[in-house]
Amino acid sequence: MGNQYMTDTEEGLLKTYNRFPVVLDHGEGMYLYDTEGKKYLDFTAGIAVCSLGHGNKAFNDALKAQIDKMIHTSNLYYNTTCGQAAQALKKISQMDKVFFTNSGTEAVEGALKAARKYAYEKKSGRYEFIAMEDAFHGRSMGAVSVTGHKEYREPFEPMIDGVHFATFNDLGSVKALVNDKTCAIIMETIQGEGGINPATPEFIEGVRKICDENDILLILDEIQCGMGRSGSYFAWQQMGVKPDIMTMAKAIGNGVPVGAFAMTQKVAEYSLKPGDHGTTYGGNPFACAAVNKVIELFEEEKILDHVNEIAPYLTEKLEEIVAACDKAVKVKGKGLIQGLQVSVPVGEVSRKALEEGLLVISAGGNVLRMIPPLIVEKEHIDEMAEILKKVLA
Numbered sequence: 311m312g313n314q315y316m317t318d319t320e321e322g323l324l325k326t327y328n329r330f331p332v333v334l335d336h337g338e339g340m341y342l343y344d345t346e347g348k349k350y351l352d353f354t355a356g357i358a359v360c361s362l363g364h365g366n367k368a369f370n371d372a373l374k375a376q377i378d379k380m381i382h383t384s385n386l387y388y389n390t391t392c393g394q395a396a397q398a399l400k401k402i403s404q405m406d407k408v409f410f411t412n413s414g415t416e417a418v419e420g421a422l423k424a425a426r427k428y429a430y431e432k433k434s435g436r437y438e439f440i441a442m443e444d445a446f447h448g449r450s451m452g453a454v455s456v457t458g459h460k461e462y463r464e465p466f467e468p469m470i471d472g473v474h475f476a477t478f479n480d481l482g483s484v485k486a487l488v489n490d491k492t493c494a495i496i497m498e499t500i501q502g503e504g505g506i507n508p509a510t511p512e513f514i515e516g517v518r519k520i521c522d523e524n525d526i527l528l529i530l531d532e533i534q535c536g537m538g539r540s541g542s543y544f545a546w547q548q549m550g551v552k553p554d555i556m557t558m559a560k561a562i563g564n565g566v567p568v569g570a571f572a573m574t575q576k577v578a579e580y581s582l583k584p585g586d587h588g589t590t591y592g593g594n595p596f597a598c599a600a601v602n603k604v605i606e607l608f609e610e611e612k613i614l615d616h617v618n619e620i621a622p623y624l625t626e627k628l629e630e631i632v633a634a635c636d637k638a639v640k641v642k643g644k645g646l647i648q649g650l651q652v653s654v655p656v657g658e659v660s661r662k663a664l665e666e667g668l669l670v671i672s673a674g675g676n677v678l679r680m681i682p683p684l685i686v687e688k689e690h691i692d693e694m695a696e697i698l699k700k701v702l703a
């Protein structure tokens with residue numbers, strides 16, 4: 311223990327989570343270990359964050375070097391680490407301008423502000439957002455206002471003005487909500503928390519068309535499905551559409567808290583200007599060193615190729631579980647963001663899996679979320695499938 315104030319108990323934490331009954335201590339590659347030394351196969355990756363696995367030496371060394379060089383400067387001073395990270399993210403995201411945040415929620419918050427500022431500068435009188443049922447965008451007042459779970463919003467009402475919810479993958483329901491006040495349409499390219507639901511190509515193309523015809527901005531939230539998990543850097547890159555604004559976080563820092571929103575030149579020209587938005591920590595040299603190293607390692611270790619090679623094997627094994635176990639209903643998703651729908655309480659499945667040494671969380675009411683580190687190999691998928699077959703027997 312470091313000082314007289316430190317005692318090891320959860321008691322001081324505000325109870326906003328029902329945590330799993332395990333105390334994790336350290337990790338290596340695809341595995342985490344608890345304080346008793348028990349080993350767990352990790353199919354959660356800290357909620358789609360630790361894509362390079364745990365204890366990646368090259369990543370950790372880069373962080374250590376940056377710590378000794380410079381951790382923080384504030385955004386009032388330019389630093390090259392941050393500039394490089396923006397260039398790298400621009401390249402992989404095909405966007406033109408990047409703003410760094412400290413979390414996914416803040417990336418969404420910034421994206422909403424960027425869209426409203428665009429409408430303001432254009433004097434279009436537009437301020438409304440169309441969001442999707444079952445969407446998850448975070449917990450701040452703006453982000454929760456566009457989150458499609460009533461129970462997340464209700465205790466905090468009134469929400470921000472002018473948000474309407476359409477049904478995901480139902481273009482008619484979006485069209486019915488579009489009017490001359492609509493400023494932006496926001497959605498996840500693949501809904502994560504809502505149950506691993508990919509947007510259909512017809513839906514996303516249709517939404518893009520509505521946006522183009524009305525000077526409405528399309529905001530794609532790639533915080534969970536982005537950064538290689540779908541098999542391309544960002545999931546929309548496989549769908550023949552491009553957003554005007556996009557959000558990223560989670561895996562771009564591999565565990566270092568960092569997010570970003572990015573926009574095309576068309577939006578940037580009319581959007582946030584000096585004084586409109588800011589953050590003390592956002593994009594500090596430490597966080598940006600993480601982003602730079604993550605992208606470097608993705609290229610060096612050909613992570614995208616690996617995702618595309620291994621993902622069909624994950625689907626195959628999940629299909630095998632569906633065939634073998636009555637309680638497993640169907641497989642959803644793509645790449646290394648897949649879901650196994652079950653017909654029994656999914657929380658219980660997660661808890662039993664934990665006892666058997668597998669970390670796996672739920673999505674929506676009845677889906678087991680398969681979001682392992684992207685370095686997962688066939689042997690790990692086999693190990694996961696054996697455990698789930700036992701748990702779902």
Ligand SMILES: *Cc1c(COP(=O)(O)O)cnc(C)c1O
Pocket residue numbers: 413414415416418446447448449498502503531532533534535559560569
């Ligand atoms: C996790 C998540 C967020 C919120 O990110 P935080 O870093 O938890 O604030 C927003 N959108 C999506 C799609 C997410 O999965």
